Amino acid sequence: MILTLNTYEAVEPEKVSRWFKAAPVEKFPKNGGACVKYKGMQIAVFNFTREGTWYACQNLCPHKMEMVLSRGMIGEDQGEPKVACPLHKNSFSLKTGKHLNGDLNRIATYPVKIEGDFVYIGFSE
Amino acid sequence: MKTVIVVGNGMVGYKFCEKFVAKVDQGSFKLIVFGEEPRVAYDRVHLSEYFENGDAERLSMAPREWYQENNIELYTNERVTDIHRNSKTITTLSEKTYNYDYLVLATGSSPFVPQINGVDKDGVFVYRTIEDLEEMLAYADKIRKTVKKPKAAILGGGLLGLEAAKAVMDMGMEPHVVEFAPKLMPRQLDTRSSKVLQVKLKSMGINIHLSKATNQILGNGHVIGMEFGEDDVLNVDMLVISAGIRPRDELGKSCGLKMGTRGGIAVDNKMRTSDSSIFAIGEIALYNQMIYGLVAPGYEMAGVAVDQILGMEQTVMAAEIDMSTKLKLIGVDVASFGTPFMPAEKGHSIIFENKTESLYKRINVSHDGKRLLGGILVGDAKDYNMLLQMYLNEMPLPKNPENLILGSRGGEDVSFGSAMDLPDTAIVCSCEAVTKGQICCSVKENGNESVKAISKATKATTGCGGCKPMVDDLVKETLKSLGKVVKESICEHFEYSRQELYDLVKLRKIEDYDSLLDEVGKGHGCEVCKPAVASIFASIYNETANRQATIQDTNDRYLANIQRNGTYSVVPRVAAGEITPKQLLAIGRIAQKYDLYTKITGGQRIDMFGAQLHELPPIWEELIAEGFETGQAYGKSLRTVKSCVGSTWCRYGMDESVTFAIDIENRYKGIRSPHKIKGGVSGCIRECAEARNKDFGFIAVEGGWNVYICGNGGANPQHAQLLAEKVDREIATKYVDRFLMYYIQTAPPLTRTAAWLDKLEGGIDYVKDVVINDCLGIAEQLDSEMQYLVDTYKCEWKEAVENPEIRARYTHFVNAEETDDNIEFVSLREQKMPKAWV
Ligand SMILES: Cc1cc2nc3c(=O)[nH]c(=O)nc-3n(C[C@H](O)[C@H](O)[C@H](O)COP(=O)(O)OP(=O)(O)OC[C@H]3O[C@@H](n4cnc5c(N)ncnc54)[C@H](O)[C@@H]3O)c2cc1C
Ligand code: SF4
Ligand code: SF4
Numbered sequence: 001m002i003l004t005l006n007t008y009e010a011v012e013p014e015k016v017s018r019w020f021k022a023a024p025v026e027k028f029p030k031n032g033g034a035c036v037k038y039k040g041m042q043i044a045v046f047n048f049t050r051e052g053t054w055y056a057c058q059n060l061c062p063h064k065m066e067m068v069l070s071r072g073m074i075g076e077d078q079g080e081p082k083v084a085c086p087l088h089k090n091s092f093s094l095k096t097g098k099h100l101n102g103d104l105n106r107i108a109t110y111p112v113k114i115e116g117d118f119v120y121i122g123f124s125e
Numbered sequence: 126m127k128t129v130i131v132v133g134n135g136m137v138g139y140k141f142c143e144k145f146v147a148k149v150d151q152g153s154f155k156l157i158v159f160g161e162e163p164r165v166a167y168d169r170v171h172l173s174e175y176f177e178n179g180d181a182e183r184l185s186m187a188p189r190e191w192y193q194e195n196n197i198e199l200y201t202n203e204r205v206t207d208i209h210r211n212s213k214t215i216t217t218l219s220e221k222t223y224n225y226d227y228l229v230l231a232t233g234s235s236p237f238v239p240q241i242n243g244v245d246k247d248g249v250f251v252y253r254t255i256e257d258l259e260e261m262l263a264y265a266d267k268i269r270k271t272v273k274k275p276k277a278a279i280l281g282g283g284l285l286g287l288e289a290a291k292a293v294m295d296m297g298m299e300p301h302v303v304e305f306a307p308k309l310m311p312r313q314l315d316t317r318s319s320k321v322l323q324v325k326l327k328s329m330g331i332n333i334h335l336s337k338a339t340n341q342i343l344g345n346g347h348v349i350g351m352e353f354g355e356d357d358v359l360n361v362d363m364l365v366i367s368a369g370i371r372p373r374d375e376l377g378k379s380c381g382l383k384m385g386t387r388g389g390i391a392v393d394n395k396m397r398t399s400d401s402s403i404f405a406i407g408e409i410a411l412y413n414q415m416i417y418g419l420v421a422p423g424y425e426m427a428g429v430a431v432d433q434i435l436g437m438e439q440t441v442m443a444a445e446i447d448m449s450t451k452l453k454l455i456g457v458d459v460a461s462f463g464t465p466f467m468p469a470e471k472g473h474s475i476i477f478e479n480k481t482e483s484l485y486k487r488i489n490v491s492h493d494g495k496r497l498l499g500g501i502l503v504g505d506a507k508d509y510n511m512l513l514q515m516y517l518n519e520m521p522l523p524k525n526p527e528n529l530i531l532g533s534r535g536g537e538d539v540s541f542g543s544a545m546d547l548p549d550t551a552i553v554c555s556c557e558a559v560t561k562g563q564i565c566c567s568v569k570e571n572g573n574e575s576v577k578a579i580s581k582a583t584k585a586t587t588g589c590g591g592c593k594p595m596v597d598d599l600v601k602e603t604l605k606s607l608g609k610v611v612k613e614s615i616c617e618h619f620e621y622s623r624q625e626l627y628d629l630v631k632l633r634k635i636e637d638y639d640s641l642l643d644e645v646g647k648g649h650g651c652e653v654c655k656p657a658v659a660s661i662f663a664s665i666y667n668e669t670a671n672r673q674a675t676i677q678d679t680n681d682r683y684l685a686n687i688q689r690n691g692t693y694s695v696v697p698r699v700a701a702g703e704i705t706p707k708q709l710l711a712i713g714r715i716a717q718k719y720d721l722y723t724k725i726t727g728g729q730r731i732d733m734f735g736a737q738l739h740e741l742p743p744i745w746e747e748l749i750a751e752g753f754e755t756g757q758a759y760g761k762s763l764r765t766v767k768s769c770v771g772s773t774w775c776r777y778g779m780d781e782s783v784t785f786a787i788d789i790e791n792r793y794k795g796i797r798s799p800h801k802i803k804g805g806v807s808g809c810i811r812e813c814a815e816a817r818n819k820d821f822g823f824i825a826v827e828g829g830w831n832v833y834i835c836g837n838g839g840a841n842p843q844h845a846q847l848l849a850e851k852v853d854r855e856i857a858t859k860y861v862d863r864f865l866m867y868y869i870q871t872a873p874p875l876t877r878t879a880a881w882l883d884k885l886e887g888g889i890d891y892v893k894d895v896v897i898n899d900c901l902g903i904a905e906q907l908d909s910e911m912q913y914l915v916d917t918y919k920c921e922w923k924e925a926v927e928n929p930e931i932r933a934r935y936t937h938f939v940n941a942e943e944t945d946d947n948i949e950f951v952s953l954r955e956q957k958m959p960k961a962w963v
């Protein structure tokens with residue numbers, strides 16, 4: 001399957017029409033990420049333990065179109081939570097998807113919620 | 126619009142253009158430049174660096190586009206052949222004619238080649254242009270094929286001759302300096318300092334022949350030797366002539382400008398020649414009856430000529446020109462300033478000499494003891510800049526002037542304070558005429574808070590670079606005076622250098638990243654500090670990358686090198702490249718089973734590419750069952766120790782290089798460091814294992830092993846430097862133990878050993894002091910820390926496959942069994958390859 005950038009579109013929290021039950025919380029490493037499959041899409045989900053928040057974004061890095069962002073290191077740049085791509089260290093804001101150290105395309109971000117011991121990702125369909 | 130023509134696109138000609146366009150309004154003047162050389166002006170002062178990197182671009186003063194952007198018409202490879210003063214025109218070799226209103230001659234000089242029988246033979250070179258160097262390199266390559274240890278002579282033992290001697294030595298030839306005078310650097314040194322320098326050069330492998338008049342150059346077609354007297358012959362395979370310079374004044378002569386008796390175009394203090402519309406600057410100009418073979422006066426002349434042409438007639442050349450110089454590059458400090466030697470009636474001299482340490486210092490003081498007149502420094506020139514400033518600015522001398530060279534030995538009389546004590550008008554960078562005041566002001570008012578920023582803003586340090594230490598001091602001191610601390614912090618989350626963090630972790634016994642961040646850092650970390658801290662934990666506790674996986678760099682996190690399509694490669698350790706047929710078969714079988722692309726690496730092992738994340742644990746399980754362990758090709762850690770077959774098989778081998786290499790690789794395996802480290806062991810000086818471009822290398826010689834450190838291949842190749850000679854295996858290992866441990870503790874993140882050594886104050890001598898002489902008293906501690914790392918090694922892949930929790934990390938999706946369907950392969954030469962990026 002050929003995936004293009006258009007496959008991924010950011011979802012605002014208020015636009016969520018479906019909460020997808022992804023996986024149990026313990027599947028996601030502390031202060032790290034893992035990848036979730038949803039309808040042919042790959043979504044990177046990050047358990048930002050230090051902040052006590054969760055983030056989700058496309059797994060596809062817009063730089064070389066590789067499915068790798070979930071394996072990147074997360075951190076923060078002047079307070080802005082971010083993920084650095086493991087391939088060439090391009091960093092993207094986990095809040096807005098904005099490319100922080102250059103001007104690649106924005107990545108799509110998705111709302112995350114935790115209910116019970118499960119991680120849910122929000123999509124609008 | 127008036128036209129200015131510049132003849133000569135060398136250092137000074139370029140400087141003229143730079144200063145001219147900075148002062149003149151676009152459109153009011155037309156500037157045309159002719160250069161005989163094919164390249165745009167380059168930095169001749171740093172010509173020898175071309176031998177190190179072969180990068181001509183890097184030497185250029187400004188790229189060709191710069192001339193375009195500034196509307197300068199530049200013609201390179203075009204010699205000006207005639208000046209017609211009546212019609213105010215010039216003609217060029219391609220017979221074109223151009224009009225000028227002002228003509229600036231910056232034709233420089235050419236090497237002086239004495240009329241000796243045979244100077245026209247092949248293998249005789251001069252040392253002035255990039256082309257000269259290219260020809261020398263090509264010739265050296267050629268003779269190295271037929272002669273085992275070729276010899277090269279340098280005719281002339283001056284500043285430039287010694288630099289050339291070092292250059293031919295670096296080209297792998299035995300250097301011989303032949304000087305007519307009874308001493309080296311006759312213009313800068315007195316006899317005693319020359320003797321001290323001679324001893325030092327000899328110990329570095331540079332041979333010196335003084336008081337030698339060369340009668341003829343021997344050889345049939347190409348040089349094979351030099352003859353001095355009847356039975357006095359020196360056999361050489363190459364000869365570099367460095368016997369002084371002659372101004373290229375042929376243009377001036379033919380158009381009838383006033384010349385000096387020994388050449389050069391005479392100018393007044395406005396840089397005007399005997400024709401008021403023609404100026405001469407740089408090494409062509411005869412000012413005060415002298416030709417100045419240095420860039421600083423040339424640059425000053427360029428500035429004067431610019432101002433004169435633009436009508437600012439009050440700018441004139443200083444009456445006295447400072448010819449102080451410091452030898453660069455050669456690996457021994459030599460400097461002289463002011464009047465280096467003089468008769469006793471002019472003043473008195475204070476001399477300190479220590480031949481065993483190759484130290485010589487002399488200062489000349491006026492009779493009333495108030496002024497410094499000049500001096501010579503050999504072996505240690507770190508006070509050169511300060512002494513020069515005292516001389517230039519006529520600063521008052523301390524009560525006991527001997528303290529200036531001996532240091533204060535009682536405390537009551539401080540020799541000299543800091544660079545901050547200089548007057549604001551003191552010229553710190555003489556090449557670019559930048560004063561102390563300008564530098565400090567640039568720090569304070571324009572926020573240029575590093576040497577780099579200062580050099581960009583003021584151009585200080587961009588000439589010969591000799592003033593760098595002083596500029597560095599000024600920047601640091603000025604920042605301090607503003608209450609700012611100069612810090613090398615690793616990122617916004619930790620205000621510490623890597624070395625400081627290392628000490629903090631050790632001291633406070635902190636074992637995980639989050640606690641470190643809470644205790645001494647701020648915020649939530651990033652991709653810079655996380656792996657740096659992970660490396661520190663590994664160096665102190667030898668913990669594997671498995672325990673704190675999410676702070677590890679990309680490759681460490683999954684113990685494999687991520688490749689361009691997000692798949693991984695697998696590299697088992699093959700210590701020193703020795704592998705059994707059975708192990709080869711095992712690798713073949715496993716690679717075939719998982720359909721992996723295989724290739725032999727540069728480090729003498731086998732790399733298997735194209736494994737998907739979930740395949741890594743089963744692949745490693747099988748490799749481990751066959752007796753392999755992780756090769757840590759993914760880590761900033763020991764990679765490989767390359768070896769030649771040595772005395773076991775090779776007929777030249779002096780010792781068993783393979784055995785040594787295997788033992789060393791097994792000793793250091795698993796050790797993480799600021800950057801990757803590689804080693805090499807060669808069985809003899811033929812150096813088949815290329816140990817001298819590794820971070821550490823051993824070469825067997827008669828009587829033991831030579832130990833080399835801090836070499837580098839990669840993007841910035843650098844030869845390793847000699848740490849110890851002819852030591853046994855045990856001592857050799859101990860020294861490298863200590864060196865590595867010291868490097869691991871003090872290097873900034875992601876700094877290879879070569880770059881680390883470059884920045885280390887005191888360089889290789891200091892490392893020797895720490896490692897061999899234990900000047901810091903830490904040798905024992907380094908030994909035991911290294912032994913701890915050696916004793917606690919474990920294979921992290923074994924740990925990963927045996928631990929279900931770690932193993933579970935190796936899935937692409939957390940919610941599905943499927944694998945990544947984005948990965949596509951194509952086939953190439955019967956193997957698979959990742960699909961190319963679009
Ligand atoms: C290896 C080496 C190391 C040195 N180290 C130092 C040092 O450490 N410190 C220091 O102060 N100085 C040093 N120097 C000296 C310094 O390089 C010179 O003083 C400086 O280059 C002089 O500049 P210039 O422009 O007068 O001459 P050049 O740089 O020689 O430029 C003159 C240019 O004019 C061209 N030319 C000549 N005639 C014509 C013509 N008719 N038409 C067109 N073009 C023409 C020439 O080809 C040349 O390119 C060193 C020199 C060398 C070779
Ligand atoms: S370095 Fe010496 S011992 Fe080793 S293979 Fe080469 S020639 Fe033989
Ligand atoms: S040289 Fe460049 S392309 Fe080749 S392996 Fe190294 S990093 Fe990759």
Ligand code: FES
Pocket residue numbers: 061062063064065066085086087088089090
């Ligand atoms: S593929 Fe992500 S930074 Fe290059």
